[in-house]
Amino acid sequence: MKASELAARLGGTLEGDDVELFACGGLEEARKGDLSFCKDVKHVKLVQSTQASAVLLPPDWTDGAPCAIIRVADPNHACMAAAELFAPPVPVRAPGVHPTAIVDPSVKLGADVHVGAYTIIEKNSVIGDGAVIEAQVFIGENCVVGARTHVYPQVTLREGTKVGADCIFHCGVRLGGDGYGFNNGRREDGSVYIEKIPQLGIVEIGDGVEIGSNTTIDRARIGRTYIGPMTKIDNLVQIGHNVKVKGYSGLIAQSGVAGSTEIGYGCLIWAQAGISGHIKIADGVQVGPQAGVPQSLDGSLKYVIGAPAMSMKDLAAITLAPKMIAKLKAEVKELKARLAATPMA
Amino acid sequence: MKASELAARLGGTLEGDDVELFACGGLEEARKGDLSFCKDVKHVKLVQSTQASAVLLPPDWTDGAPCAIIRVADPNHACMAAAELFAPPVPVRAPGVHPTAIVDPSVKLGADVHVGAYTIIEKNSVIGDGAVIEAQVFIGENCVVGARTHVYPQVTLREGTKVGADCIFHCGVRLGGDGYGFNNGRREDGSVYIEKIPQLGIVEIGDGVEIGSNTTIDRARIGRTYIGPMTKIDNLVQIGHNVKVKGYSGLIAQSGVAGSTEIGYGCLIWAQAGISGHIKIADGVQVGPQAGVPQSLDGSLKYVIGAPAMSMKDLAAITLAPKMIAKLKAEVKELKARLAATPMA
């Protein structure tokens, strides 16, 4: 977009060349083709050294800039507005089924559903009004997808998966894979056996759930693996079979929850944290990044960190142990010296 | 399924409304449409407060229930039987090649093979009798897939991958990607170079191996990355190039094994554990959740935990260090006081 057009749209005035602009960026990160912004004269040096092609500045800025200037009342606000103008246009996913999509005749499609190219929807599945099922998706038999749910390309829903309304599933999400369940041991003759335990349940997802790219959620052993409403799950997260996330919780990237564990309402599980199976995390508890939780958390600690998970204070004490030991060592040495100087009985 | 039909199938008798039932669930988790179960009168309060629509109870239960009752001899056993009845029907993958599948004429398909829609099998690959290759799968050139192996949608096998019989690969499994291998350093002129090392080997998978959703196994630098028979791998696991897993081992979700490492027979690598490259884990060793193993484990420890990996006892000692330090501190303080009260020479 031309700087002059952008200035007009933002209600500002252009000073300098009518450069072509493509994106927003901070003063330090910006480069040729970028628009940056500054509202405070204390950052004048960053303005002077920016690589941006244009910069949003307030009316009273008198220090100039090494590039085009777009003068606006509120540079921060104008930058956000510009970001929306620069954003790649959101692809239109109009209602209709692409001719290459393979939708079983028994499938019930709601009103205004979009089904993309090379997508497969197997028998007896039901897709709600206004749902968008993008290209190259696989939806197995007897699935339900709620109204307005948006499924990005290359997601797979195994048979029987139930999904609520207004969900968003990013590329590569895997719902309903078999849980990890095996019986193993030794036979009387000493040989080892490993037998697969049938995974007979389903995955059920509540309304308003967002799931990040390449995240995996296993079907239940029996019954359901349940992700409650408004839960927000990031990329590459693993949810084991029969896990229950009550709702309104967040699970950040690369975290994992082992089988049959229950996560309360309003919890936040930070990146790379791991939660053992068959335990309960109380409502509102936060599990810090990389924490390992071996036992139930009853909410008496609102935030845990470390492995095994503990309070911030307890983790700090472990980290400080070498300093404390060095101090004690010096004291003991001094005591020894004083004792050596003391006449014995 | 109607409660009456279920009661008949389970050999029980229905008392109360002939409700519609969809799934099994524990007394606390169950909700409308669920069947729950209880065999012991000590859980009478859980029965009284359950949200289930029906509950399996033993013949001698006299405390009633707030929902329909199906009386059976063994409620636990009946619940498992009911779970099988509630399970979504397993999709039939009948022998035959879907007309949209692109199978190179040189491919050898065994008897009764299923190939799903939009699946691609490239030249010279061989698919064994009774194998199921579901929809949207990619099998590159010169691959071998053994008899009865089941490949779920959206799996990719790069060229040359060899797979045994009776394996199960869940959605999004990636076999045969290039391993992470680069030569780098500085040239005489000071400039940095990073050169890709050709990854010339393959991935070879033994019989009876199950691999979870979105797990990745890299092809060897030369020779093979090998996953031995009956190994069970969970979701989102990473196996580096030239790793050798001898067999009958388990690798739980989000664990990772770096290049050229050997995992013995009957090992169990717990979730999120990491194992360094070029080391050996002895037969039967368990690596605990989130453990980090920098060196070979010879089996003298049967279970390791922590990072660097150590015995449970050693990890406990580190965790307890602050307590021990506090105790010592008190003792030193007392010694000081006593010494101060002692007449000096």
Place this chain on the structure above:
Amino acid sequence: MKASELAARLGGTLEGDDVELFACGGLEEARKGDLSFCKDVKHVKLVQSTQASAVLLPPDWTDGAPCAIIRVADPNHACMAAAELFAPPVPVRAPGVHPTAIVDPSVKLGADVHVGAYTIIEKNSVIGDGAVIEAQVFIGENCVVGARTHVYPQVTLREGTKVGADCIFHCGVRLGGDGYGFNNGRREDGSVYIEKIPQLGIVEIGDGVEIGSNTTIDRARIGRTYIGPMTKIDNLVQIGHNVKVKGYSGLIAQSGVAGSTEIGYGCLIWAQAGISGHIKIADGVQVGPQAGVPQSLDGSLKYVIGAPAMSMKDLAAITLAPKMIAKLKAEVKELKARLAATPMA
């Protein structure tokens, strides 16, 4: 390949049976059908017990072998040459668009581009000369893919993604998914709200970047998530929104970088490490396996490890704390005994 043919190609001479050979392997790992190698008589026992079908040995080897021998001047070098002969042939991806590919008429394809079966390229995207877009790939609207970039099957590029030249994206890579961004809190009536923050930016990838299987890189909140030139990313890595990797860095498997963090030039982030959001890692810093970095690293430490990340020395001190405590305890005990034996005032 017959041993006789291999011997001829390697300029060696065959002694013994003209066995069929399929792969290279170390003396201990090799099995039937494998070629192994040994150049030093000190490994004679490994040669004697190898399961290989043939072994490369030097001219002066007089100890024989339990299998066919191919005598060559330099067994190590010959083994590398043999590995290239055994390698599965690299599939030819000839220029041309597969008839099942769906390429929007507005897409600009460079010269000699390959587009595989069932691949989708949406409107206004641009593919550079000699690029290889394999089968079942999804490239959204307004994407740019540079010359000679190789995209393996089942990769997804969301709208607006920009990719440089000479990149390699392995199967299941996800570029441009929405970043994890939500506003949440409580309304005046006490109810909880969680609102999605629009993710308006893009992903931009420099030249020569390689990205491993199932790795995910999120689009920016505004502006761009940027992966600089020659960065090498392994499998199952997570890169959050607005992260900037300056270039010439490595990120090993299952590591993660949270939003808005900057990784300098020439950094190496080891496997399963996690880096917090909104921080900076200085040029050349290495973050050890499983390390957790909560704060910026200014380069005063060249290598960090542990969580929170620290020097190797500091981590060793924590690990050694129990030993130090035991020593101090013994000393305090001895002091107590001596003090008890000392006459009090």
